């Protein structure tokens with residue numbers, strides 16, 4: 001079985017972009033690969049955050065992932081900071097990564113604009129820690145959204161560079177894209193993202209969900225109810241394709257083109273579908289929230305299982321680098 005690694009930041013909300021672009025796929029492949037999934041809290045601290053809220057966020061995200069269908073008997077789920085080898089390998093990798101490469105990362109550029117008052121070295125070296133996360137376990141496949149492809153390319157470069165300098169050690173990890181690599185936000189333009197505030201949460205409250213959908217951007221050509229629409233460019237229609245069956249999608253598509261349905265009705269139907277789709281997940285999430293010790297046990301078990309792999313890789317790295325006196 002090929003080994004898979006992927007991570008998600010405990011930065012507040014699990015949203016449709018995370019779900020469709022990553023988590024749904026994590027669940028789908030869990031019996032086909034040897035999967036290691038991680039709550040990457042060391043990545044999350046590159047942003048400003050509320051220290052008192054962080055432990056709860058970590059636990060809440062792990063609970064949400066289990067509610068989405070991760071099976072702790074099949075996957076290893078753990079918290080990044082519980083294994084210090086991630087930070088150690090990241091340091092090693094900073095020594096084979098050039099400043100120029102990191103400066104060219106588009107996520108660094110956009111995050112630097114978003115948090116201009118906090119452009120820290122961790123933000124700059126974010127993709128190096130990501131490479132360490134993956135390569136610590138010698139994972140060969142990484143299921144992520146399209147937004148992470150540039151970082152994955154850098155991980156491959158880091159692996160090549162380490163191998164060339166110190167001897168063959170790491171595989172070059174490849175992306176395992178979902179069929180939905182990039183989900184647009186409610187503005188209909190940018191990637192769905194918490195920091196842009198254009199997201200819908202997996203466990204969104206119904207009233208908030210309806211309100212967010214009501215203000216979501218649709219086809220700009222539909223100024224009036226009677227204007228015919230162009231579903232192929234409408235983000236609401238693109239979301240229907242994930243959550244409504246193909247018969248309903250066909251019906252909505254032709255009703256939109258002939259203006260037989262208005263955007264208000266179309267959004268109401270999407271809201272109904274989202275609520276129905278996520279109802280069982282929300283129910284499991286609610287139940288698991290009442291059993292935080294069970295979630296902690298899953299995370300500790302994942303930590304123990306990953307520790308052996310992490311120790312083995314770091315022993316090999318230290319020996320290859322001449323740090324094993």
Ligand code: AQP
Nearest residue numbers: 008009017018021022144145181182183192193194195
């Ligand atoms: N819009 C998206 N479309 C497809 N995939 C997405 N992912 C995130 N947004 C989209 C995927 O979710 C996984 C977890 O990524 P993350 O923890 O780095 O989340 P994020 O990208 O930081 O999410 P945000 O909302 O964009 O966070 P902020 O605003 O705090 O930076 C990854 O596999 C990612 O590809």
